[in-house]
Amino acid sequence: MLKPLQEWICDCCGNTITSPDEGYVIWQHDNNQRDFDFKIIHKFVCEPPSYPSSVPLNDFLGTKGSTYLLSFISLGKIKARGQYRNYCHVLDFDEFVDLYRRVQIPYYEEARRKFNNPQLLADMEDASEVHPYQEDVLKQIIEKY
Ligand SMILES: [Zn+2]
Structure with missing residues (x-):
């Protein structure tokens, strides 16, 4: 049994990531810089070379992580102005929400x-x-x- 919000299953090797410090979140972008194919993986050992973005799993946890995740889908009241209104760089919402739930x-x-x-x-x-x-x-x- 995995410890909730402390252990994850690696999307590359299928083994357990036994601490947030061991994990990275990786994803790809399309030509319009919209994000898709989010994965939680063991850092370094399971990192595929073709993924342009990788961020420590710790950054997605807790209140800080929730704030970070929300910035993918809205720049919020301070930044979402002019051309950045309704700016969202998530391509696949089902994948993104799956990631959100996995870390929150x-x-x-x-x-x-x-x-x-x-x-x-x-x-x-x-x-x-x-x-x-x-x-x-x-x-x-x-x-x-
Ligand atoms: Zn792995």
């Missing part, structure tokens, strides 16, 4: 390994948009499936 919501990373379970998908068919990602529901997913 306890138990998401562990439960995420079960998200292709057919019984889980059937049981969640009528659930609301938010229900499956609540901390207590994620814990139930880990135990039940």
